[in-house]
Amino acid sequence: MDRTQFLLNLRKYGIENTVPNITDVSVRLLTDLIKIQWTKTMLEIGTANWFSSINFAIELEKTWWELITIDFSPKSHWEALENFKEAQINNIHAILWNALDEIPKLENDYFDFVFIDGMMRRSMDFLDLCLPKTKSWWIIIIDDVIKFREKMVWLWEYLEENDIKYNILPIDPDDGIMMIIKK
Ligand SMILES: C[S@@+](CC[C@H](N)C(=O)[O-])C[C@H]1O[C@@H](n2cnc3c(N)ncnc32)[C@H](O)[C@@H]1O
Secondary structure (H helix, E strand, O other): OOHHHHHHHHHHHHHHHOOOOOHHHHHHHHHHHHHOOOEEEEEEEEOEEEEEEHHHHHHHHHHOEEEEEEEEEHHHHHHHHHHHHHHOOOOOOEOOOOOHHHHHOOOOOOOOEEOOOOOHHHHHHHHHHHHEEEEEEEEEOOOOOOOOOOHHHHHHHHHOOOOOOOEEEOOOOOOOOOEEEEO
């Protein structure tokens, strides 16, 4: 199976069906970060049709590590499982449930990379729940923080109250990501 063609088809499907997949620039940046960090265990909130998950898993596969991805949409989950089989990816564990309920059940100190791409209004809750799950040094990326800034008011307050330093990277023409790093 030609994974490059598979991902191109998945991208095309995403555009035609208005699936809010991450952009190619974001894919490139995040997979580069996985490479640089030698990421072992990654957590993704918001699987959708697995476009981002499969890109991350292909990079993680090179070092035999894994991705856990959570989405509460059954349609997305089952679509994703089909894609997963077709792309012959074996290092993704997909959880079908609300991430707000599932994150607390995950092992503490387990992840070194977290990608938050779920409901914008809950970004602060996702971050708060994910922090205890991270190892001593980690990267957390939150998507769409420029375009949907007004939906993330609690996130900005939370960052300020907890004195969490971050960078905003305006990597897309109309949007960008937040990067928080602990070393
Ligand atoms: C922007 S899409 C994810 C796109 C995907 N990361 C990609 O780039 O291919 C957001 C997804 O998050 C899921 N989602 C939103 N809030 C969630 C929650 N609380 N728990 C689980 N999934 C959630 C939605 O069902 C949707 O599929």
